[in-house]
Amino acid sequence: MPEGDTVFRQAAQLHRALTGHRLKSCDLRVPDYATVDLTGHRIDDVTAHGKYLLIHTGGMIIRSHLKMDGVWHLYPLADGTPRWRRPGHTARCILSTAEHQAVGFALGELVVFPAMELSQQQSHLGPDLLGADWDPQEAVRRLRSRPERPIGLAVLDQRYLAGIGNVYRNEICFLHGVHPATPVAEVVDLPGIVDTAHRLLQVNRLRSRRVTTGSATAAVRSWVYGRDGQLCLRCRGRIHRAELGEEQDRRRGRTDRIIFFCPHCQPQT
Structure with missing residues (x-):
């Protein structure tokens, strides 16, 4: 069951592979954000906050929540198109750089908002057990x-x-x-x-x-x-x-x- 430690670990994996690289493609497969395209922007950071995973890019934040069944997978692109380990119809977010493809499957929540709204968007949360500012x-x-x-x-x-x-x-x-x-x-x-x-x-x-x-x-x-x-x-x-x-x-x-x-x-x- 995904909890704070699961999200932290997945964010750390994505951070190591994606941060500092530019998006070659951006595919958000949820109706509200299907037209959002952040292709060409550099990924500035990938972080975790409680049970949320936050991808910072292009002055925006892609926020996901795994809920019960969600997971992020990371695939190397050195050998061409990767073979996903989850059914394609469950993919909700596909982000590709020159070297890696990150795919969020069965995400319980996926939203995009301006980075300047981060504090407001996360204000409902209590102290983060794995955060640097744990209180x-x-x-x-x-x-x-x-x-x-x-x-x-x-x-x-x-x-x-x-x-x-x-x-x-x-x-x-x-x-x-x-x-x-x-x-x-x-x-x-x-x-x-x-x-x-x-x-x-x-x-x-x-x-x-x-x-x-x-x-x-x-x-x-x-x-x-x-x-x-x-x-x-x-x-x-x-x-x-x-x-x-x-x-x-x-x-x-x-x-x-x-x-x-x-x-x-x-x-x-």
Whole structure:
């Protein structure tokens, strides 16, 4: 599941290959921007902000969000037209330089706006867990702004801190022995939860395989996420699966309402 670390890693890959090179072609396959053509402009930077990937070129920014199924692929052009690893009809953005072609497949969101509007366009986001200006105190303050909200929903809210998805939500709650349904006001160590989130995303930001249980060679990569019915790595009890979501999540059928937890290690009060 794409989360902040996934986006950071893909942005870093695109940055290394594209920054400083001019676009030989630009194909945006979404109706609102189908006529936008940035061919000839130099790519100035590729960055990540929370779950958004930002491509800076020609005084504009191409912003994408992976949602559930999106991914960016990078193909070398040394041997001619590349063979894509995803179906062509799912391509939403195709950017080519003399040496590489970057293709965004199944992107959940793709928008283009002037670079001068960046702050405004991203103003709804909380502190970026992988950003150079990461501010843990501000993240804690925002989480505490709604003390009655379940911690498992609060940490998913990108307005509070940017970059956490369902995998990290479940893993962070387990590591702190907190049931995801626990109200923020009852969480004993909220700064600790914020710090754990930061450290987990930092250590995984350039890994090809996300691991929250130890080293990259760990046999079991997660404590509870996706492990319903399996044995807890701490107490050997059974991991449970349930749902936790607000009404709008249920109406939209959002899959990130699914939670995983150990009833013994994370008792619900």
